[in-house]
Amino acid sequence: MDSTLTATTMRSQVSPVPARGPALWRDHAGVWVAVVLLVVAGIAAPSLFKAGNLANMALQFAPLGIVVVGQMLVILVRGLDLSVSSVMATSAVMATAFSGRDADLVWIVPLAIGLGAAVGATNGLLVTKRHVSPFLATLATMIVLQGARNAWTQGAPSGNVPPMLRALGAGMTAGIPNNAVALLVIAALTFVLLHRSTFGRRVYLVGGSPSAARLVGIAVDRVTITSYVLSGVFAAIAGLVLAGYVSVVDNWVGKNFELDSIVAAVMGGIALSGGKGGVGGALMGAAILVVLSNAVVIVGLPIHVQLVMKGFIIVLAAALYAAKSRRAR
Numbered sequence: 001m002d003s004t005l006t007a008t009t010m011r012s013q014v015s016p017v018p019a020r021g022p023a024l025w026r027d028h029a030g031v032w033v034a035v036v037l038l039v040v041a042g043i044a045a046p047s048l049f050k051a052g053n054l055a056n057m058a059l060q061f062a063p064l065g066i067v068v069v070g071q072m073l074v075i076l077v078r079g080l081d082l083s084v085s086s087v088m089a090t091s092a093v094m095a096t097a098f099s100g101r102d103a104d105l106v107w108i109v110p111l112a113i114g115l116g117a118a119v120g121a122t123n124g125l126l127v128t129k130r131h132v133s134p135f136l137a138t139l140a141t142m143i144v145l146q147g148a149r150n151a152w153t154q155g156a157p158s159g160n161v162p163p164m165l166r167a168l169g170a171g172m173t174a175g176i177p178n179n180a181v182a183l184l185v186i187a188a189l190t191f192v193l194l195h196r197s198t199f200g201r202r203v204y205l206v207g208g209s210p211s212a213a214r215l216v217g218i219a220v221d222r223v224t225i226t227s228y229v230l231s232g233v234f235a236a237i238a239g240l241v242l243a244g245y246v247s248v249v250d251n252w253v254g255k256n257f258e259l260d261s262i263v264a265a266v267m268g269g270i271a272l273s274g275g276k277g278g279v280g281g282a283l284m285g286a287a288i289l290v291v292l293s294n295a296v297v298i299v300g301l302p303i304h305v306q307l308v309m310k311g312f313i314i315v316l317a318a319a320l321y322a323a324k325s326r327r328a329r
Contacts, residue, residue, distance in 0.1 A: 035288075038295065041292070041298075044299050045298040047298060048291070048294065058180065059245060061180075061286060061290050062183040062238075063179070063241050063254075063257075064257065064261065064264065064286045065183045065282075065283050066182065066234050066237055066238040067084050067257050068261045068264045068282045068283065068285065069187055069234055070230055070232070070234030071231060071265050072277060072278075072282040073231055074134070074227050075271075075272060076270065076277060077206050077207050078274035079127060079224065079274075080138060081123065081138050081231045081232075081261075082138040082142050083139075083235075084231065084257055084258050084261055085142070085258040086143075086258075087116050087119050087235035087236055088239035088242060088253070089239065089252060090148070090149055090239070091112040091116065091235070091236040091237075091238075092240065092246075092249045092254065093149055093153055094111055094112050094115070095112070095165055095243040097152075099160070102162045104162055105162055105164060105165070108162070108165075112236040112237070112240055113233055113236050115236055116233040116234070117229050117236075119145070120225075120231055120233065121225060122141055123228040123231075123232070124229060125225060126141075128220075128224050149251050150251060156250075157250035158249050159248045161249065165243055168182065168244045169242065179241045179244070183283075186237070191280075195278075199223070202223045205275075206275075207275030207276070239253075260289060260310070261286075264282065264286040264289045265285055267285035268284050268286070270285075296309070
C-alpha cells in the first residue's frame with residue numbers, strides 16, 4: 001500500500017469542506033435552531049441585548065469557551081470528556097487553598113495545570129490502553145475528583161481568591177472582559193495547532209478513521225491521549241478563571257459545564273462521530289449557549305427549560321448524523 005497516497009486520500013475525506021444547500025442545514029442545524037430561539041427571546045425580552053446584560057454575558061462566555069475548546073479536541077478524536085466540570089471545580093478549590101495573596105499564584109497555577117494534565121492523561125490511558133469507553137472513563141475520574149474535593153473542603157465554601165484572579169475573572173479593561181484574553185490566547189494556539197501542525201492533521205485523520213490512520217503509521221493512542229491531556233489542562237485554566245469570576249468557591253463550582261461544553265460543541269458543528277469541526281464553530285456554539293441560557297432567566301422561564309433545550313439540541317444533532325449515515329450507505 002502506498003502510505004503517501006493513502007494519507008492524501010484520507011486527508012481529503014476528513015478535511016473541512018464548506019457546506020452548501022441541505023448539507024449546510026444538516027451540519028449546523030443546532031445553530032439555526034438556536035438562532036430562531038434567540039430571535040424569539042429577543043422579541044419577548046428586549047433587555048436581553050442591552051449593553052449591561054451583554055457585558056455580563058461576555059464575562060460568562062470565557063470560562064465556557066475555554067472548556068469547549070478542550071472538549072472539541074476530545075470529540076474530534078471520537079471521545080468525550082465528562083470530567084471537565086470536576087477538573088474545573090478542583091482547580092477552583094486549589095485557588096482558594098492558600099492565603100489569598102497574589103504571590104500564591106506561583107503555586108496555584110502550576111498545581112492546577114498539573115492536575116488537569118494528570119486527569120487528562122488518566123482519561124486518555126483508560127480509553128486507549130484499557131479500552132474503557134470514554135463515557136465511563138471520564139465519569140470515573142469525575143467521581144473520584146468529587147470525592148477528593150468533598151474530603152478536602154468538607155463542603156465549606158471559600159472566598160480566598162487572590163486579587164489577580166478576581167481581576168482576570170471578573171474585571172474589564174476598556175469595556176473588554178479580562179478573561180477574554182485567556183480565551184483568545186487558548187483559541188489562537190489551538191487553531192494553529194489544528195490547522196498549522198502535523199499534530200492537527202493527525203487529529204482529523206484519527207477522528208475520520210482510526211484504523212486507516214494506523215495503517216499510515218499514525219500513533220493513534222498518542223494523539224488521543226494528547227487530546228485528553230489538553231482538555232484537562234484547558235478545564236483547569238477555565239476553573240481558575242471561573243474562580244475569579246464567582247469569587248466564592250464551593251465544591252460544585254463549574255457544575256454542568258460537562259453538559260454545556262458538549263452541547264456548545266455540537267451546536268458549533270463539531271461532529272460527535274469525530275474528525276469534523278473547528279475552533280471557530282466551537283466558540284460560536286459556546287456564545288449561542290450563553291445567550292440562550294441568559295434568555296431563559298430574563299424571560300422568566302423555569303431553569304429546567306435549559307436542560308430540556310440542551311437535551312433537544314443533542315438529540316437533534318444525533319438524529320441528523322444518523323440520517324446522514326444512512327444516506328451514505
